[in-house]
Amino acid sequence: MLKFNNNFTNYYLKETEKLVWFKKPKVVIKKNENNHYAWFPDGQLNLYENCISNNLKKRQNKTAIITVNQNKEIKKYSFIQIDKKVNKIANYIKKISPNKKLKVMIHASASLESAVLMFTCAKLGWHFSVIFEELESLGIKNRIKLFRPNIFFSRLSKKKFISKMGFKSYKKIKFIYDEQFKKIINTKENPKKIENKVVDSPNSLFTLFTSGSTGVPKGITHSTGGYLLYSKLTCQNQFGINENSVVLTASDAGWINGHTYSLFGPLSLGSTTILIEKPISLIDIKLFKKILSLKTSVIYLPVTLIRLIKSLNKNFTINKRYIKTLGSMGEPLAPSVAEWFSNKFLKKDRAVVNTYFQTETGGIICSPRYNQNTNQAPHGSVGQPFSEYIKINKLEKTKVKEIKIISPWPGMMKNVINGKIEWNKYWDKNNNFRLFDLATKRKKNVFIHGRNDDVVNIRGHRVGSEEIESTLLKIKKITECCVVTLNDKLEGSKICLFVVSNVNLDLEIDKMIISNFGTYAIPKKVFYVKQLPKTRSGKILRRLLRNILINPNLKNYGDTSTILNLSSLKDIQKMVKSDE
Numbered sequence: 001m002l003k004f005n006n007n008f009t010n011y012y013l014k015e016t017e018k019l020v021w022f023k024k025p026k027v028v029i030k031k032n033e034n035n036h037y038a039w040f041p042d043g044q045l046n047l048y049e050n051c052i053s054n055n056l057k058k059r060q061n062k063t064a065i066i067t068v069n070q071n072k073e074i075k076k077y078s079f080i081q082i083d084k085k086v087n088k089i090a091n092y093i094k095k096i097s098p099n100k101k102l103k104v105m106i107h108a109s110a111s112l113e114s115a116v117l118m119f120t121c122a123k124l125g126w127h128f129s130v131i132f133e134e135l136e137s138l139g140i141k142n143r144i145k146l147f148r149p150n151i152f153f154s155r156l157s158k159k160k161f162i163s164k165m166g167f168k169s170y171k172k173i174k175f176i177y178d179e180q181f182k183k184i185i186n187t188k189e190n191p192k193k194i195e196n197k198v199v200d201s202p203n204s205l206f207t208l209f210t211s212g213s214t215g216v217p218k219g220i221t222h223s224t225g226g227y228l229l230y231s232k233l234t235c236q237n238q239f240g241i242n243e244n245s246v247v248l249t250a251s252d253a254g255w256i257n258g259h260t261y262s263l264f265g266p267l268s269l270g271s272t273t274i275l276i277e278k279p280i281s282l283i284d285i286k287l288f289k290k291i292l293s294l295k296t297s298v299i300y301l302p303v304t305l306i307r308l309i310k311s312l313n314k315n316f317t318i319n320k321r322y323i324k325t326l327g328s329m330g331e332p333l334a335p336s337v338a339e340w341f342s343n344k345f346l347k348k349d350r351a352v353v354n355t356y357f358q359t360e361t362g363g364i365i366c367s368p369r370y371n372q373n374t375n376q377a378p379h380g381s382v383g384q385p386f387s388e389y390i391k392i393n394k395l396e397k398t399k400v401k402e403i404k405i406i407s408p409w410p411g412m413m414k415n416v417i418n419g420k421i422e423w424n425k426y427w428d429k430n431n432n433f434r435l436f437d438l439a440t441k442r443k444k445n446v447f448i449h450g451r452n453d454d455v456v457n458i459r460g461h462r463v464g465s466e467e468i469e470s471t472l473l474k475i476k477k478i479t480e481c482c483v484v485t486l487n488d489k490l491e492g493s494k495i496c497l498f499v500v501s502n503v504n505l506d507l508e509i510d511k512m513i514i515s516n517f518g519t520y521a522i523p524k525k526v527f528y529v530k531q532l533p534k535t536r537s538g539k540i541l542r543r544l545l546r547n548i549l550i551n552p553n554l555k556n557y558g559d560t561s562t563i564l565n566l567s568s569l570k571d572i573q574k575m576v577k578s579d580e
């Protein structure tokens, strides 16, 4: 069972003072049946009150949101402008669906539209779910089936959406398309102000479907009060965000970071947030510099994007004046990449805030803090748990073990909408929370070594795939690589390697592996590819690469709706097949 004591409850009770409440909570946490926890169960609040209304009193004309659209156009919106747009949409939806507690699905990327709709739902106490704009028909249908919305917004035009989906209507769902939305938010008249709904703190705020790196999409539901407090605290403590910060979190809206660190955390602190519709467009250094000139002080990017920027742009310099914090998300950050990132973008040596989190955790569990140097939190580590009240299981120095959380935390998910069986998988036999990742710990700092099904065990040597990948990334000509392990009757596991490079590097790879690990870890096969298949949140699809190696004739890839570059997977399959 997750454990906590009086110090824990006193600490969180004190921290609740950082939020605006309609009714202040007296109780910190209540354990319900089957490992469900309610945070601040007697407290009442509204997320919109905290993120927007509260800022209207202090800084209504300050820029709240800056958007960078697909065409690289930059637009700014103040808190009061956002509030007006939210009220317009709220009035409209209330008119078309009166007197109902609604569930709203938002099919959109990081944009003004997704932000306005997420805030409208939060204002009115409606449960929402954001899904990636590029999702294909089947992916959308599966998510509709699981979430069962009664309002569906698509950022596509009606014509485009219908031709993509192949249907005209859905029973019991009202659709709002982009053209309607734009018409409503761009009307000249002042909208009628709608009151913020008083919400019980444990109420469901949103459901997010996980990125798909583990296979079937799962709907993870988060609560309101606990989640918001966790967003705010991790933004303050890990990134050093305050009302003067300008935050660039390059995440799609359909990912947990597109909620916690693009919107709710930064705006609850009165800072300015930049929403970039296509994070990949940051490989254009000209655009990146333009964004930095907005006095951007926090830059928080997916690891795969940092690697791309590094490999595509050799000689560039940037104005480091305003940058205070660098962060990385989504994948292991190899020390060589972290070092490059920090040298290129920071004035002095500081740890990159290498954030370890999951959709399920709501926010960062472990990361270095913005003001630590690399002696305190070395490059490659994910630092320490966010606070002394987040306890993880005992880890070892060299032997990888599954990392688990053994105390509750406010950002913890409330439920999994797929059902009890899925929910129960998260809890071990002692009712600790399983994260399914492997980790080690050196001098208080945690190192993540990949998912627990990615461990390499060759002739008794256990090593995380991440460790091999980090080592290989030291070879200058390798932009990206991915280790896939297969079972082997004789040796336990064998290693296959996918390397992004247009030249053969077999000799360098073997040399590097032998000097860092030993001959046992020499890959059995190296495939040189143009791109690695990734999810939209920038994660390499190891599971699919493994499946293709096991069965080169594989026809059913499973749920492919979150894959960014399906064609690269098909190219790789051809290559594996011809190698048989």
Ligand code: AMP
Residues within 6 Å of the ligand: 210, 211, 212, 256, 328, 329, 330, 331, 332, 333, 354, 355, 356, 357, 358, 359, 360, 382, 435, 436, 437, 448, 449, 450, 451, 537
């Ligand atoms: P998602 O829920 O889609 O955000 O994926 C969460 C998974 O991403 C984790 O379980 C890890 O496997 C991986 N991950 C997240 N952050 C890191 C990190 N800093 N280092 C290594 N892996 C990470």
